[in-house]
Amino acid sequence: MKIDDLLLLAQVRRAGSLSAASRQLDLPKATLSRRLAALETSVGARLFVPGASRMTLTELGEQLAERASRHDEDIAETRDWLAARETTPQGRLRVSVPAEFAMLLLAESFARFVRRYPKVALEVDTTPRRVDLFNEPYDVAVRMGAVDEPELVARQFMTMERGLYASPVYLQARPAPLTPADLAGHDFVVMTQAKDAHKRRLQNGSQTIEIELNGPLEANSIGLVLALTRAGGGIGSFPYGMVASDLEAGTLVPVLPDWRYEPLPVHLLTASRRLMPAKTRAFIDHLFETKPDWARSDLLQPRPASRGG
Known part of the structure; x- marks a missing residue:
């Protein structure tokens, strides 16, 4: 039958x-x-x-x-x-994202998402390791830098231009650098988690120069590096969006604003586009919709005014 x-x-x-x-x-x-x-x-x-x-x-x-x-x-x-x-977006949505990136740049967007979609429970995991989207219960991973996993679906979320910044307190004691060569006489707050943490390449149009980052303060947390830089510990390097409020408040000022690090791409990764749940589609769309103006490719990212010439 x-x-x-x-x-x-x-x-x-x-x-x-x-x-x-x-x-x-x-x-x-x-x-x-x-x-x-x-x-x-x-x-x-x-x-x-x-x-x-x-x-x-x-x-x-x-x-x-x-x-x-x-x-x-x-x-x-x-x-x-x-x-x-x-x-209808609903259910538990598990997202892997670097801790400081989530805290400093995405926290407001996350809060707006759950208000917008009350049937979704958003779980943010800030584990520093690379999660396995195929074999672990994650829906989306936010990844900094280049993606070397071709089996994943990667959408570029934003590109962060990183510049040099210091507090007025620090620059009161040291003359502001006028050229990249002047950086040799300055202290840096070094982000030790990065590969080759003490060497960086600065770009100004077609010009490039490699600099050494030396200083008495090192930390493996970008949030702590930012706090130490605000406190006058030395020159720090950050994406513009991370320090925009500091620049407005005057707690940080740009150093050699025409010179920047190589842009850092940020991707949203999923295991597949096929049969993507509504909650995942809604989350990705929401992140793009709430992306700040400074991170939008169709808008010119502001360049802070020069200090010291």
Whole structure:
């Protein structure tokens, strides 16, 4: 006995005739009649009263049609539930993102997302390791730098231009550098987590120069490097968006603003575009919609005014 044929029996009962059921199901009447006959054979008993002037179910036929109808309603409810899940963001969404990037640049966007989609529970994981999107329960990973995993789907989220900044307190004690060569006489707050932390290449259009970062303060947290730079510990390097409020408040000022580090790309990674849940699509779209102006490629990133010439 085939479940599909039982569901056809329920549809015929609801429609009241084979012709009406055939139209509703978009199934030829002969095919429908043949499948109902096969159902009677598999049951081993008549489901329709033979010779009746209109379609009439036997007692067993009524009982089977009633049970099949309840099953059909459950299936319809399941279809509706699946359709709702496909269109309405809901469920737990797990995102892997570097801690300071989340705290300093994405916290507000995350908060707005859960207010916008109250049926989504957003879990932000700041583990420093590279998570496995295929074998671990993560929906999205935010990755800094180049992506060397071709099996993943990567969308470039933003490109961060990194410049040099210092506090007015620090520059009161040291003359502001006028050229990259002047940096040799200055202290840096060094981010030790980076590869080749003490060497950096500065760019100014087609000009490039390699500099040594030396100083008594080192930290493996960009948030702490920023705090130490604000406190006058030396010159630090940061993406513009991370220090925009400091520049406005005057707690940091640009150093050699025409010279910058190589831009740092930021990507959003997923395991696949196919069958992407609504919650994941909504999250990625929301991040792009709430991206700050300074990170938008269609807008010119402001260059702070020069200090010291």
